[in-house]
Structures are given as structure tokens and as C-alpha cells.
Amino acid sequence: MSEKKQHVVVVCGYGCNIDSPLAVYVDRVRNFLRVNRVGQVIFCGGETQKKSFPGKSEAQVMYNYLMVQPEGLQGWHQSHWIQIDSYTTYDNIRLAAEKIRTVGFFHNVPGGNFKITIFCEAQRALKVILLSRHFMRDLVENVDSITIETVSWERADPVRELKTTIMTWLAIKYPWLGLAERERRRRIRRSYEI
Secondary structure, three states, X not given: OOOOOEEXXXXXXXXXXXXXXXXXXXXXHHHHHHHOOOOEEEEEOOOOOOOOXXXXXXXXXXXXXXXXXXXXXXXXXXXXXXXXXXXOHHHHHHHHHHHHHHHHHHOOOOOOOEEEEEEEEHHHHHHHHHHHHHHOOOOOOOHHHEEEEEEOOOOOOHHHHHHHHHHHHHHHHOHHHOHHHHHHHHHHHHXXXX
């Protein structure tokens, strides 16, 4: 492809407690942004911990943390989007893809002309790969233009994540089952308890 690809970074949220391993994760994002030429950064994550962190979304917490760090995001000439409507990994990737399409259309970037890097917790990597290939396939020339960056801190049983990955695959393959929306509603209800 002769045209230059626009590089987009998607940062999937993982809780609102920045005093946890989340800070290490966001620092990794910051280090990546320092050394890579990026056009857009999309922070994803809703208010998933309304009881513990009222009024705070995962996306806003990560963005605010980066902004107060030395050499935060100032002066890097990227567009920043804070996507607070997502409660699941499915939402993160689906809504980020919609934002990339919207902004790409606005900036006249043709489909297939993006390079996308997605940050996520390591146990969610397979799920993110499935979702990005489904929702973002028209945005890139080929799947090699989508890369996943991970940090590992989840201590829960990986088998649980495997089960949710299978459910995600079923939600992609058979959308009429309503699995993604059912999981979203469950996560929103849960957000009031944690």
C-alpha cells in the first residue's frame, strides 16, 4: 500500500485503582507512545467499580494518570479519545473500531490504511485477538497490521478467562444469541457491587 498508515493505539481498561499494577500497565503505554509515532490513542473502559471508585471510569483514570506523569501526553501531537461506555473487552474493541472508523472518515483515511496496537492484560490477549480480527479487519490491510501489547498481573485462574473467551467467540459467531449484550448487562450490574 503506497499511502502511509495511520497508527492507532487502543488501551483497554482494567479497573480504576491506579495504585495497583494498573500503573505499571499505563507506564508501559506511556513508554510505547514515547518511542512510536502514533496518530490516535483511544482509552477504553467504563465505570466498572462504582462502589470503590464512584464517578471514575477506567478510561479517564488511565488518561489522567498519564497526564500528570513527566512528559505525559502533552506535545506528542496525538488525538486522544476517552471511551467510557464499555464494560467488557467486547465493548472495548467494538467501540474502539467504531471510533477509528469515525475519525478515519473525518480525516479521509481510507479503510485498510491503519496500523493498530492494542494494549490489554495478558490473559485477555486471545480474546482481544479474536475481537480485533472481527471488528477491525476492514481497517487494516492484513492481520499483521494489528499487534497486541500485554502486561501480566491477573492472578485469577486462566481457565476462567478461557471460558469467557469461548463465550466471546460464540458472541462473534452467533450474534443473534445476544451473549455480548447479556454479558454487558451482567458487568454493569456487577459494577455497583465492586
